[in-house]
Amino acid sequence: MWPFRRVFAQGGVDPGYRGGVTSPRLPLVIGHRGAPGYRPEHTSPSYELAIALGADAVEPDIVASRDGILVLRHENEISGTTDVASRAxxxxxxxxxxxxxxxQTGWFTEDFSWAELQTLRSRERLPKIRQSSASFDLQSPIMRLSDLLHLLDRxxxxxxxxxxxxxEIKHATYFESIGLSLDELVAxxxxxxxxxxxxxxxxxExxxxxxxxxxxxxxIRSKNVFLLEAAGSPPDLVARFGxxxxxxxxFLTPDGLRMLRRDVEGISVDRQMIRPRTNAESGTxxxxLVDDAHAAGLEIYCWTLRPENRxxxxxxxxxxxxxxFGDWQRDFALVLAAGVDGVFADHADLAIAARDAVVTSFSSRGTVGGSA
Structure with a gap:
């Protein structure tokens, strides 16, 4: 039974739900690397904006410097998100x-000390698609995980x-192979x-x-979420078993999901793997995949809600x-109404607006999806 059905099974709105503030029974809106739809990802302004827009949580990607400092970058190759290529x-x-x-060819975090990395400046990863965000290029330094933790506390x-x-811990097996144990550093x-x-x-995750x-x-007392692709194999298993x-x-079969439940609390997948379907008669x-994950006792999240046509x-x-921007309202609504426990979004405010619209639709008509 998916979250909106649990909330509204007895009719009316969950008293714990107040506008953009999420009840535990409603899907989380997670600021994907902050708010990269508006500011370059993994920067302090991006995370601060995601929080101001109402995100329930934010998601950093974690890699390491040569001297074992945990830094926030989409990948350890940083030519696409910093000015390193222009630095003689x-x-x-x-x-x-x-x-x-x-x-891959480029510049990698593990080849730099933190003292060197903090001299770099961040830039928009998708400048042709997000020209407004790119207008903030070179204004913000790279962040450490410790910087983000302090920002969230404040x-x-x-x-x-x-x-x-x-x-999100990135490339753990690779970093382990070069003497940087991300599990130890993160813990x-x-x-x-x-x-x-x-x-x-x-x-x-x-x-x-x-x-x-x-x-x-x-x-570490965290909720653990296993990220799953539609194709390929986990790098840690490839390193061990070829x-x-x-x-x-x-892992995505009913049996595989049940086995995962022994070790993790949730899974997270590409939004294309959700494949929402609307019942022509009921409109639900x-x-x-969402139903199978819940049947196995797992939460399920998806990435990434983005409003641009691309x-x-x-x-x-x-x-x-x-x-x-295309018809993101209908697109986001379908994913949310399919019963996911959370979504990663580059524009937290748009995902929250879509969630609110789905909640309103369900509470007023007793169904979701009819208008989607």
Whole structure:
């Protein structure tokens, strides 16, 4: 039974729901790397804006510097999100590496000390699509995980509401292979900053279940979420078993999901894997994967809600400009109404507006999806 049905099974609005503030029974809106629809991702202004827009939680990607400082970047290759390529003093650091089976050329966080990384400035990753965000290029430095934890604590004190952290650990097996154990570094950082209190604010996610198990073994009291792709295999399993590694798809079967429940509390998938369907008679929206995950006792999240035509299914695009907003209201509503427990969004305010509209639709008509 999906969240809106639980909330409204007896009719009326859950008394815990107040506008943009999410009841525990409603899907979370998670600011994906902050608010990158408006500001360059993983910067202080991006996270602050996501919180101001009402995000229930924010999601940083975590990689490491050469000296073991946890930094926030989409990938450890940083030429697409910083000005490193224009910095003559770092020209010789350009190199080619194989990360999780993919060959990449550029500049990598693990080849820099934190003192060097903090001299770089952030820039918009998708400048042609998000020109407004790109207008803020080179204004903000790279953040550390510790910086974000302090920002969240401060914002919580000022707003009076708990703001969650959904921390994604990137390339753990690769970093382990070069002597940087992300599980050890992350566990120490969270504990030192008081984020291991078990108060429900902390979620940790990764495409590698091994690092989630390691964190739990280190006593980290987080909700653990396993990220799953539609194709391929987890890098940690490939490193151990080669071509015999279990595929991501094997975890998405009903049996695979039930086995996952022994070790994690949730899964998170590409939004295309949700495949919401509308019942022509009742107007309700459902998803086989969402139903299977819930039947296995798992929460399910999806990434990423984005309003631009480039990221929407053809039916929801408006015009030919890939950077223009399409019919994001209907697109977001379908995903939310399918019963996910949370969504990652680049524009937290738009996802909250879509959630509010779905709630209003359900409470007034007793159904969701008829207008979607």
């Amino acid at each position: 003093e770092f020209a010789a650091r350009r190199t080619t590496k194989t990360i999780d089976g993919a060959r 914002a919580g004190d000022e707003s009076g509401r708990a703001i969650g952290l959904v921390a 120490a950082e969270l504990t030192d900053a008081g984020w291991n209190s078990g108060d429900g604010r902390l979620t940790v 990764s495409f590698e279940k091994t690092v989630l198990d390691q964190l739990r073994g280190r006593g 071509s015999a590694a279990d595929s991501y798809a094997s 929206v459902s998803s086989v 990221f929407l299914d053809r039916a929801f695009r408006r015009g030919s400009d890939p950077s223009s």
